[in-house]
Amino acid sequence: MTESRINQQKTATTVLNQSIELRVTGQPDVENKSGSGHVRPSEVTIRYQTAGMRAHVCGRWVRPDGELTDEPRSQSYTARQGDTSNWPEWLVTLAAQYAPSAAxxxxxxxxxxxxxxxxxxxxxxxxxxxxxxxxxxxxxxxxxxxxxxxxxxxxxxxxxxxxxxxxxxxxxxx
Structure with missing residues (x-):
């Protein structure tokens, strides 16, 4: 390819993913999928990708008897092609609220x-x-x-x- 053709080629940039980190309070506890009890959310990271979304909820472990501990726990969620059917409703609402705009x-x-x-x-x-x-x-x-x-x-x-x-x-x- 000649030098002039190389210089004439245009570059393109495509956003493959965007993420947002949120501090949350007052959200309902989420199921602790890796053990007993629940996770009381304090931070959420939502990553918007071309193939779907991922969310990571971080917080403190709540024992099965309801006692809040200082032990950190996290829970991950994946939504392929926008299917958030296994996500907590409040997390779906946050993901929609903070989704990258049409801008x-x-x-x-x-x-x-x-x-x-x-x-x-x-x-x-x-x-x-x-x-x-x-x-x-x-x-x-x-x-x-x-x-x-x-x-x-x-x-x-x-x-x-x-x-x-x-x-x-x-x-x-x-």
């Missing part, structure tokens, strides 16, 4: 629109350049002075026409 999609659309405007401007500039180059070539044709041909006048007329089109293209640039 990123809007930024992508705005970036694409800006790129289209740039390309249209570049194309208009290239068209004007080509029209002017053709006009210069037509003006540069040297017909023999003794030739009885209307070609010289035709070339000058065409050159003038191309220059006017080039000026119109430049004036109408996006």
């Amino acid at each position: 990123h999609a809007r930024e992508d659309v705005d970036a694409m629109a800006a790129e289209i405007r740039r390309l249209r401007t570049e194309l208009a500039d290239m068209r004007a350049t080509v029209l002017n180059e053709v006009a210069d070539e037509l003006d540069g044709i040297d017909f023999h002075p003794n030739a009885k041909s209307p070609n010289g006048e035709l070339c000058r007329l065409l050159a003038g026409r191309f220059r006017r089109q080039a000026a119109a293209v430049s004036a109408a640039r996006p």
